[in-house]
Amino acid sequence: MDLLTFLQQLINGISLGSMYALIAIGYTMVYGVLRLINFAHADIMMVGAFASFFAMDSFGISFALSVFFAILISVIVGVLTDKIAYKPLRNSPRISLLITAIGVSFFLENIVNVTFGGTPKSFDIPEYFDKIIHMGSAVLTPIVIIVPIVTVLLLCVLLFILFKTKYGVAIRALAFDIKTVSLMGVDSNRIIMIVFIIGSSLAAISGIFWAISYPILTPYMGVMIGLKAFAAAVLGGIGSVTGAVLGGFILGFTEVIFVAFFPEFGGYKDAIAFIFLILVLLFKPTGIMGINFEKSRF
Amino acid sequence: MTINKNFIIYTLLSISFLMISPYIFEDYGMRILNNIFIFIILAASYNLINGVTGQFSLEPNGFVAIGAYVTAICLLSEDLKWDLYQLEDPAPWVLALNTSLVPALLLSGVIAAFVAVCLAAPVFRVRGDYLAIVTLGFGFIIKVIAINQPEITNGSIGLNEIPSLINIYWTGGLAILTVIIMLNIVHSKYGRAMKAVRDDEDAASAIGINTFKIKTLAFGTSAFFEGIGGGLLAILLTTISPDLFTFFLTFQLLIIIVLGGLGSMTGAIIGTILVIGGSEWLRFLDGPMNIFGFQTDAHPGLRMVVFSVILILVMLFAREGIMGKKELSDIFKFKGKKK
Numbered sequence: 001m002d003l004l005t006f007l008q009q010l011i012n013g014i015s016l017g018s019m020y021a022l023i024a025i026g027y028t029m030v031y032g033v034l035r036l037i038n039f040a041h042a043d044i045m046m047v048g049a050f051a052s053f054f055a056m057d058s059f060g061i062s063f064a065l066s067v068f069f070a071i072l073i074s075v076i077v078g079v080l081t082d083k084i085a086y087k088p089l090r091n092s093p094r095i096s097l098l099i100t101a102i103g104v105s106f107f108l109e110n111i112v113n114v115t116f117g118g119t120p121k122s123f124d125i126p127e128y129f130d131k132i133i134h135m136g137s138a139v140l141t142p143i144v145i146i147v148p149i150v151t152v153l154l155l156c157v158l159l160f161i162l163f164k165t166k167y168g169v170a171i172r173a174l175a176f177d178i179k180t181v182s183l184m185g186v187d188s189n190r191i192i193m194i195v196f197i198i199g200s201s202l203a204a205i206s207g208i209f210w211a212i213s214y215p216i217l218t219p220y221m222g223v224m225i226g227l228k229a230f231a232a233a234v235l236g237g238i239g240s241v242t243g244a245v246l247g248g249f250i251l252g253f254t255e256v257i258f259v260a261f262f263p264e265f266g267g268y269k270d271a272i273a274f275i276f277l278i279l280v281l282l283f284k285p286t287g288i289m290g291i292n293f294e295k296s297r298f
Numbered sequence: 299m300t301i302n303k304n305f306i307i308y309t310l311l312s313i314s315f316l317m318i319s320p321y322i323f324e325d326y327g328m329r330i331l332n333n334i335f336i337f338i339i340l341a342a343s344y345n346l347i348n349g350v351t352g353q354f355s356l357e358p359n360g361f362v363a364i365g366a367y368v369t370a371i372c373l374l375s376e377d378l379k380w381d382l383y384q385l386e387d388p389a390p391w392v393l394a395l396n397t398s399l400v401p402a403l404l405l406s407g408v409i410a411a412f413v414a415v416c417l418a419a420p421v422f423r424v425r426g427d428y429l430a431i432v433t434l435g436f437g438f439i440i441k442v443i444a445i446n447q448p449e450i451t452n453g454s455i456g457l458n459e460i461p462s463l464i465n466i467y468w469t470g471g472l473a474i475l476t477v478i479i480m481l482n483i484v485h486s487k488y489g490r491a492m493k494a495v496r497d498d499e500d501a502a503s504a505i506g507i508n509t510f511k512i513k514t515l516a517f518g519t520s521a522f523f524e525g526i527g528g529g530l531l532a533i534l535l536t537t538i539s540p541d542l543f544t545f546f547l548t549f550q551l552l553i554i555i556v557l558g559g560l561g562s563m564t565g566a567i568i569g570t571i572l573v574i575g576g577s578e579w580l581r582f583l584d585g586p587m588n589i590f591g592f593q594t595d596a597h598p599g600l601r602m603v604v605f606s607v608i609l610i611l612v613m614l615f616a617r618e619g620i621m622g623k624k625e626l627s628d629i630f631k632f633k634g635k636k637k
Contacts, residue, residue: 035427085610089614089617092617093618095354095556096617099552099557099609099613100610100613100614102609103607103610103613104606104610106602107607110603110606113598113599113602114598114599118598223544230431231431231435234428234431265446267445268446270442271438271439273435274439275435277432277435278420278432278436281424281428282423285424285428
């Protein structure tokens with residue numbers, strides 16, 4: 001493998017990893033605040049992808065507008081799931097919350113299945129993403145380059161929100177100790193809503209990236225992607241936003257490189273996330289950026 | 299479990315129900331009943347590790363898959379294997395393996411338990427949610443292996459034409475036996491140690507319980523019965539493929555035991571009847587319906603929408619599950635005698 005091909009794989013891997021990372025951020029933030037593995041999160045990504053598809057297909061609006069529509073719908077769905085399904089269970093056993101999350105996940109998958117039908121939808125990729133860039137022997141598509149750039153920009157915005165604004169302080173404080181912080185006059189439900197807004201919009205953006213990269217949409221597309229993204233979040237150290245992005249990058253990169261180097265084991269691609277995760281947890285039980293969960297978050 | 303009057307009465311009631319069931323239900327009903335019995339085996343054994351020992355494991359799908367494949371390979375004849383394996387020739391030991399029903403089921407259980415004991419060392423290094431994600435990963439890896447070892451499992455095509463050697467007495471009998479064994483374990487010295495691990499692992503360790511050993515024991519036992527349940531499932535369905543053993547199976551079992559009440563064996567049984575029977579009963583939703591004179595089209599998937607809404611509602615309003623940690627014999631006592 002020459003250097004250019006390696007670089008091509010590297011960029012592909014980082015691009016794939018960015019898409020995992022955008023979802024992993026949502027997992028890690030919700031886990032940080034609520035200690036909930038939000039199984040419905042990946043389905044919010046799927047809702048985002050379908051919303052964009054629906055907006056272009058039925059309303060005939062442009063791609064750029066459909067992105068905003070997708071984010072809007074995802075945020076509404078994300079906030080509603082919190083209000084309806086998670087909020088009443090704030091003080092109950094965590095397992096009930098988890099089962100509810102699984103229930104929401106089934107609900108979203110199947111409501112989309114019933115509404116749009118079970119047949120896979122093919123996503124209309126806008127023309128400007130369809131070009132191919134040749135660099136010597138390496139072949140790249142624009143989306144592969146755009147995805148990591150957007151991800152890093154969004155991460156910067158997110159870190160700014162978390163560390164420089166009032167709401168960021170509140171989010172970090174809630175992650176530290178939700179009960180005490182609520183007693184000190186912070187409206188915890190409102191802050192949790194903001195966490196869901198952030199997570200859902202990032203998931204929607206990731207969903208559109210997936211739709212452009214792999215333009216076949218199914219109601220169950222979120223299941224596999226979500227599990228891997230969650231593995232990425234744990235790999236990076238759950239509760240840490242930078243860790244989630246790092247975990248996503250590592251995961252995407254490993255997957256691409258593994259398939260490139262061992263094509264005969266390509267079928268095991270989907271298992272890599274977990275093999276890697278298990279290995280890391282054996283040596284570092286809290287993940288790479290893992291802070292001891294009793295002490296600090298983000 | 300002390301053999302008391304309640305216990306005997308409940309056992310006799312279940313056995314007599316099993317005996318008369320073929321005369322009550324039709325073919326379709328019997329199929330659902332078979333399914334319910336198999337899921338009682340799976341749920342009761344999953345309950346041992348999740349509910350009784352409190353270790354949040356998410357990999358029964360892996361053990362069920364192992365059991366199903368071992369049973370299928372054992373029961374298929376050599377000629378049939380040559381026909382079925384399309385992607386690659388079957389491995390020599392796969393061809394040689396050919397047993398009757400009982401050894402096949404036992405082998406399924408033993409292999410599943412062996413895998414569980416091997417996994418215990420890495421799995422129980424972590425706790426809580428990390429344990430959940432690690433076990434989720436192992437369940438997933440087992441499924442991926444099933445897809446990618448075509449000389450053993452016939453890859454994504456799966457195995458079919460598995461001889462249907464069982465009837466309701468097999469599934470029902472094994473279900474009753476499993477529940478009895480589980481109750482015996484729960485009420486034994488080891489069962490109390492498991493509950494101690496669930497309630498406070500550090501404290502249990504401090505009073506001299508070897509928590510790793512107890513967790514491994516629970517994990518292995520539960521895997522053994524999940525393997526047998528998987529074998530029965532393979533025989534009942536007569537066709538298996540890796541798609542059957544996704545997280546959906548694990549989630550289904552998790553829903554069953556939480557709905558019934560974590561840690562309660564009766565809860566596991568009631569949960570199974572509600573979830574498996576209920577989702578079967580909701581099947582009418584998928585077809586065309588006549589609502590107040592309006593004819594609607596068929597909506598495949600509507601059943602699952604309604605199912606998930608009911609699930610969310612139950613979790614919102616019955617948080618401890620239906621039985622909590624109680625058993626049926628705690629509520630309805632015959633002659634009200636204390637143990």
